[in-house]
Amino acid sequence: MLKHLKTLTTALAIGAALSTSAFAADPIVIKFSHVVANDTPKGQGALMFQKLVDERLAGKVKVEVYPNSSLYGDGKEMEALLLNNVQMLAPSFAKFDKYTPKIQLFDLPFLFDDINAVERFEKSESGKSLLKSMEDKGITGLGYWNNDLKQLSANKELLEPKDARGLKFRVQASEVLDAQFKALKAVPRKMAFGEMYQALQTGTVNGAENPYSNIYSQKVHEVQKFITESNHGLLSYMVITNTKFWNSLPEDVRTELSKILDEVSVVVNKHSHELNLADKQKIIASGSSKVLTLTPEQREKWREAMRPVWKQFEGQIGVDLIKAAEASNKQ
Secondary structure, three states, X not given: OHHHHHHHHHHHHHHHHHHHHHHHHOOEEEEEEOOOOOOOHHHHHHHHHHHHHHHHOOOOEEEEEEOOOOOOOOOOHHHHHHOOOOOEEOOEHHHHOOOOHHHHHHHOOOOOOOHHXXXXXXXXXXXXXXXXXXXXXXXXXXXXEEEEEOEEEEOOOOOOHHHHOOOEEEXXXXXXXXXXXXXXXXXXXXXXXXXXXXXXXXXXOOEEEEOHHHHHHOOHHHOOOEEEEOXXXXXXXXXXXXXXXXXXXXXXXXXXXHHHHHHHHHHHHHHHHHHHHHHHHHHHHHOOOEXXXXXHHHHHHHHHHHOHHHHHHHHHHOHHHHHHHHHHHHO
């Protein structure tokens, strides 16, 4: 009897060890959800991150990418991250104002002269500090992925601010962007990205603001007759993770993931402007939408019409932070 008990105990111990070993061998799964197409800068960045993790952390980490709102849409992805139902997102800055008002900085119209100024600011100490500004809310920023500057689209020519008066524009859920269109005496309509095309097609909204890559990938140019190259605002993303999840990772894994993400960010930010310029040419070649170029005088009128939004939000964002961003234009 004692012999049988010893045999059973040994068998159970071996079974438990095998079970533990099998469990330990299971890779850490990172679900990376986003709301745009695979051929956009964000989409390409997510796939490159997946590929490099598979190469360098094979068996330890597995990245699953869910594009085009296939897992969570605009309205649900932040909640999903906080619940750890997804582990990585790359939302636009407009998604963060409820977690820290400082990130509203990136939505201020005509703040940056060009995408180079944006990158200079993001690499500065002020820019890096914003990545850690939401950790008390459970969100850790890992990097910036830029998707270039935004252009206005509508079914009428938008050459001066008065041309936008009364039009309904699709906007992200951002108080700054809401105020931006109200400054033009237009009507902002907060709406998920995935709903934009149909809303433009049916006339629920009359216009929108997007970089060329999103205009082309979402076929906005097929339902908007005119695109005004305003370069008035920034559409960029912060790659984020659940803070508890991130801190729970083994240090060597976390270090390697950070290195990979830094590499991917360099590539994304290098190619996003090129992609946007290429998509602009595809839109022009399609003939379905006319791209309008503003004169310097016309652009200055738009800037002056939207500039009061800075004053409206400087108390929430911080004057020093706005000045630091402005300074990036001069280098």
